[in-house]
Amino acid sequence: GAGVSQSPRYKVAKRGQDVALRCDPISGHVSLFWYQQALGQGPEFLTYFQNEAQLDKSGLPSDRFFAERPEGSVSTLKIQRTQQEDSAVYLCASSRGLAGSREYNEQFFGPGTRLTVL
Amino acid sequence: DQQVKQNSPSLSVQEGRISILNCDYTNSMFDYFLWYKKYPAEGPTFLISISSIKDKNEDGRFTVFLNKSAKHLSLHIVPSQPGDSAVYFCAASATGTASKLTFGTGTRLQVTL
Numbered sequence: 001g002a003g004v005s006q007s008p009r010y011k012v013a014k015r016g017q018d019v020a021l022r023c024d025p026i027s028g029h030v031s032l033f034w035y036q037q038a039l040g041q042g043p044e045f046l047t048y049f050q051n052e053a054q055l056d057k058s059g060l061p062s063d064r065f066f067a068e069r070p071e072g073s074v075s076t077l078k079i080q081r082t083q084q085e086d087s088a089v090y091l092c093a094s095s096r097g098l099a100g101s102r103e104y105n106e107q108f109f110g111p112g113t114r115l116t117v118l
Numbered sequence: 119d120q121q122v123k124q125n126s127p128s129l130s131v132q133e134g135r136i137s138i139l140n141c142d143y144t145n146s147m148f149d150y151f152l153w154y155k156k157y158p159a160e161g162p163t164f165l166i167s168i169s170s171i172k173d174k175n176e177d178g179r180f181t182v183f184l185n186k187s188a189k190h191l192s193l194h195i196v197p198s199q200p201g202d203s204a205v206y207f208c209a210a211s212a213t214g215t216a217s218k219l220t221f222g223t224g225t226r227l228q229v230t231l
């Protein structure tokens with residue numbers, strides 16, 4: 001496809017369940033980002049990959065959050081033992097540039113996965 | 119601590135008039151600024167950006183102004199159209215340091231007929 005795709009679009013989990021959210025970036029995009037967007041807020045950075053290397057994970061809220069991009073394309077965000085405060089929209093974005101380039105900053109976003117933890 | 123602030127949660131403008139959306143930031147390391155537009159159930163879409171070496175960037179109906187001394191930027195939409203109704207997010211980044219975009223909380227623009 002032409003854009004960033006994410007699946008599932010909606011996920012309902014019981015508290016304590018593990019979830020896995022998938023992101024397919026735009027083909028050829030080197031940089032991949034995950035953001036968390038709570039209701040009424042702007043997206044907040046979680047983590048950044050350059051190809052398969054996770055270069056920044058400073059935004060991950062706890063060690064229950066884990067992200068990977070093993071082959072430098074598709075990425076998965078995993079949340080273990082979900083809590084109610086994890087309920088949010090999880091956005092994935094990709095860009096063609098490397099950190100420091102203008103193209104790096106122009107990120108293309110997917111539609112997001114809305115996670116609801118009951 | 120909110121480093122990027124959009125103090126107006128909503129704005130209503132008549133079709134054909136100018137829409138002005140404002141954004142303030144506190145981190146002096148920010149040197150690149152972007153505006154994103156978001157429709158319901160979709161991800162944000164890149165609209166326009168500006169580097170800190172400039173004070174204005176124009177793209178069609180959209181112009182972004184940057185006032186570094188005031189740590190303030192604004193997005194002007196002229197003329198406003200009903201299809202512009204969306205939530206607009208201001209974002210900022212610091213080249214060479216963090217890889218992340220820092221977003222404001224958004225302003226919901228409603229363009230009325």
